[in-house]
Ligand SMILES: Nc1nc2c(ncn2[C@@H]2O[C@H](COP(=O)(O)OP(=O)(O)OP(=O)(O)O)[C@@H](O)[C@H]2O)c(=O)[nH]1
């Protein structure tokens with residue numbers, strides 16, 4: 603199973619410019635021949651692979667694309683200018699389909715790949731082409747070809763950058779709703795989330811993180827208990843984990859023990875997963891009375907026995923407090939994880 607990002611767009615390439623009908627009229631040349639130039643070619647719509655983007659979100663924001671028409675031909679054998687092409691950047695792995703037929707037109711899979719998805723119309727011919735021995739002054743021209751119009755569906759298999767982990771009810775889905783447009787169900791009972799959800803979080807400066815919310819893990823998940831086990835493999839390929847820890851659990855359980863039980867499951871499931879960079883998010887801070895916050899945070903941090911430099915972030919998925927800082931922390935970790943992936947072993 604994988605996550606799909608989809609976007610529908612419409613594209614229209616430029617029309618060719620019309621050919622021109624003109625006869626040379628100059629002093630002392632009473633019977634000038636035809637000199638109408640050709641029209642220019644319409645611009646193409648070109649899909650261009652861009653390795654710096656990893657979602658189709660930019661297309662959802664701008665669903666219509668046009669390329670420029672070619673210029674008309676003119677007298678004195680002047681060609682019309684060609685219309686400018688329009689480039690649409692798409693991430694590697696994008697599959698492009700015709701909306702009407704669902705037929706796959708192209709799979710953008712190579713770095714720097716370019717594909718003309720809608721060809722600009724050819725320019726029409728000016729009357730200078732139609733001169734014959736019997737017709738020295740033709741007025742005939744042809745029109746520019748029309749551009750192509752297409753409705754397309756683009757699909758991309760998404761890999762999550764960040765995985766949200768935690769006990770049932772920790773607030774993972776609430777957090778995903780707060781940081782993205784995804785709308786996983788939220789409820790005050792465990793196992794609300796039955797299958798993974800994916801959201802795209804936007805950070806300032808056109809940065810994006812793909813975040814996966816998976817069903818809550820419980821003790822024994824690594825051996826198959828609960829729902830989380832099947833889905834742990836979805837976070838295996840993420841770069842960063844966010845461990846969502848409820849500071850005020852309804853069942854009054856101990857946050858420290860809750861944290862440790864998830865860590866144990868991770869270790870039993872896979873060492874590789876357990877060693878992924880982790881951001882700890884102390885969640886539901888809004889439920890803790892202001893005057894009790896400092897003590898509680900200190901107590902839980904003390905119990906977690908964190909490695910040096912590891913500092914939990916204090917957040918509330920419900921009020922949005924601390925959520926921006928959480929995303930920035932994920933971004934930094936993701937960047938360094940990606941950099942070390944690229945390093946030769
Ligand atoms: N006050 C408050 N309530 C929260 C916060 N985050 C989540 N909740 C509530 O906690 C309950 C569980 O939230 P969910 O987001 O469904 O939790 P989950 O981790 O996705 O749970 P599962 O899908 O069952 O694993 C819901 O009633 C939420 O409204 C928060 O930051 N503050």
Ligand SMILES: [Mg+2]
Pocket residue numbers: 774775776786787788794795815817818
């Ligand atoms: Mg959930």
